[in-house]
Amino acid sequence: MIALPVSIDRASPVPLYHQLAEQLTSAITDGSLRPGDPFENEIAMSDRLGLSRPTVRRAIAELVNQGLLVRRRGIGTTVASQMVHRKAELTSLYDDLEREGRAPRTEVLSLDCEAQDDRAATILELPAGTPLVSIVRLRYADDVPLAIMRNWLPPALNDLTLEQLTHEGLYAVLRARGIRPTVARQRIGARNATADERRTLHMSKAEPLVTMTRSAYAADGSPVEYATHCYRADHYSVDVVVSER
Numbered sequence: 001m002i003a004l005p006v007s008i009d010r011a012s013p014v015p016l017y018h019q020l021a022e023q024l025t026s027a028i029t030d031g032s033l034r035p036g037d038p039f040e041n042e043i044a045m046s047d048r049l050g051l052s053r054p055t056v057r058r059a060i061a062e063l064v065n066q067g068l069l070v071r072r073r074g075i076g077t078t079v080a081s082q083m084v085h086r087k088a089e090l091t092s093l094y095d096d097l098e099r100e101g102r103a104p105r106t107e108v109l110s111l112d113c114e115a116q117d118d119r120a121a122t123i124l125e126l127p128a129g130t131p132l133v134s135i136v137r138l139r140y141a142d143d144v145p146l147a148i149m150r151n152w153l154p155p156a157l158n159d160l161t162l163e164q165l166t167h168e169g170l171y172a173v174l175r176a177r178g179i180r181p182t183v184a185r186q187r188i189g190a191r192n193a194t195a196d197e198r199r200t201l202h203m204s205k206a207e208p209l210v211t212m213t214r215s216a217y218a219a220d221g222s223p224v225e226y227a228t229h230c231y232r233a234d235h236y237s238v239d240v241v242v243s244e245r
Contacts, residue, residue, distance in 0.1 A: 002033060003040060006049055016051060020059035028068050028079055039069055039077040070234065080234065093149070093229075094169025097141050105140040108165050109148075109200075113158040120152035123215050123226040133157045135165060138200060145201045147231045154224070174224065181216035181224050188212055190233065201232050208233045 004027050008019055027033050039060075040048075046056040060077065063069040070080045097104040115134030121127065133153040139146050151170060153160075157177075164173050171181060189211045193203055201209075209230040216225040 002037065003044075003048060004032065008049060008051065017055045017058040017062070020049070020051065020056065021062040024059060024063055025066070025068060028063070033079045035079050037079045039079060041076065092169040092171040093139055093147060094172070097139075102141045104169070105143075106166050106169075107138040107140070108162050109136040109138055111135055111160065111162055111165065113155075113160075115152070117152060120226045124152065124154055124223045126154065131155050131158075133160060135160070135170070137165060137170075141235065144235060145232070146235050147229055148197060148200060149229045150227065152226045170225075179224055180218060182219045184214050184216040186212060186214045191230075193230070197230060203232060210236050 004024065006020060006023050008016060010016070012019065033039070042053055042056045042060055045051070046053045049056070060069065064071060064077075068080055069077050071077050094104045094106070112134040114131045116129055117132060117134065118128040120132055120134075121130045124130075124132070126132070132155060135149075135151045135153070137149045137151075139149055149170075157174075160173065174181065190208050191211055193201065193207065193209045197203070197209065198205065198207075203209075210233050212227075212229045212231070214225070214227045214229070215223065216227070218224050
């Protein structure tokens with residue numbers, strides 16, 4: 001556990017908790033503290049710095065609220081894993097990871113060009129029983145397994161290959177074929193992981209999943225994709241901008 005050097009100016013008009021929070025944040029963002037590192041507890045920090053426990057507690061709470069620290073029962077406070085922050089817009093996770101300077105990698109778990117799923121067929125506006133293209137992929141961010149992605153596509157895409165899906169994002173593959181998703185309906189949720197999902201994503205039993213269900217459409221309104229994805233909650237968040245009407 002690292003005892004970070006902290007300088008507190010008691011004559012400054014800046015609140016003490018904010019001075020502390022700013023310096024702790026800098027230590028995480030500049031790499032002095034790494035993801036998973038144990039964090040000094042509030043009692044030790046308040047004694048070391050000569051600050052009240054409520055002041056230290058408030059500073060630590062600021063970092064927890066920002067997603068920089070994680071509190072776990074029985075483990076204590078640790079530096080959070082690097083998060084993937086995605087805007088609530090129609091983008092590919094592969095492209096988002098590249099924009100963040102991460103290294104996306106894909107493992108195709110299954111590719112079935114004769115899959116049948118009545119719910120997916122209905123969303124794709126096809127008769128029940130229509131053979132669909134079903135893809136299940138494991139997406140890594142750097143070397144961390146981040147998401148299990150299940151996608152259903154119309155039968156016209158039954159010539160997709162494992163090589164394409166391994167080395168490119170799905171939306172890049174679709175765009176190369178002249179198919180451009182332009183609007184989608186997405187639903188974000190959360191749930192417990194199944195035993196298989198925990199093994200695949202290297203999760204503990206207590207950790208939750210963030211889920212996303214998406215129906216995507218081309219500019220002419222024709223459906224091009226139905227997807228259900230699940231993400232490790234400790235590595236993934238969705239950013240939404242809201243405004244007053």
